Amino acid sequence: MKRVITFGTFDVLHVGHVRILQRARALGDYLIVGVSTDALNFSKKQKRPVYSQFDRLEIVKSIAGVDEVFFEHSLELKGEYIKQFSADVLVMGNDWEGRFDEYKSLCEVVYLPRTEGISTTELLAEIRASA
Ligand code: C2G
Secondary structure: OEEEEEEEOOOOOOOOHHHHHHHHHHHOEEEEEEEOOOHHHHHHOOOOOOOOOOHHHHHHOOOOOOOEEEEEEEEEHHHHHHHOOOOOOEEEEEOOOOOHHHHOOOOOEEEEOOOOOOOHHHHHHHHHHOO
């Protein structure tokens, strides 16, 4: 049984998020998703997600193929999470290409191409413009 782990904010869920989760799941038999907390987001991007971490966790958990979810409290804890959840593969979008290569000593590290033409940031800009 191959266990896959991935991480993200997954705010204002869109097809790019769904596709990366499905492609991550297809690399193994069990998918664990670390949903970044509001505090982690704020420290990383200086902004609050639209949906709270509790809503984002609940939404991600409801997606077919997602077997387990947890809160990612810090980017630096990835190694700990990989060990804690006994992950065999770490999957990240290629916007993070090369950033997590240090974990290759713990598990396989795979960067998957992002879905072109969609992002939460662009969606929010469109919503603001048309509101
Ligand atoms: N993604 C994608 N295609 C898009 C948008 C996002 O494949 N058009 C992927 C990203 O590459 C990422 C995942 O969806 O792997 C979640 O994206 P975000 O919510 O933007 O996650 P991010 O804020 O990058 O958080 O520990 C790392 C962080 O938690 C990652």
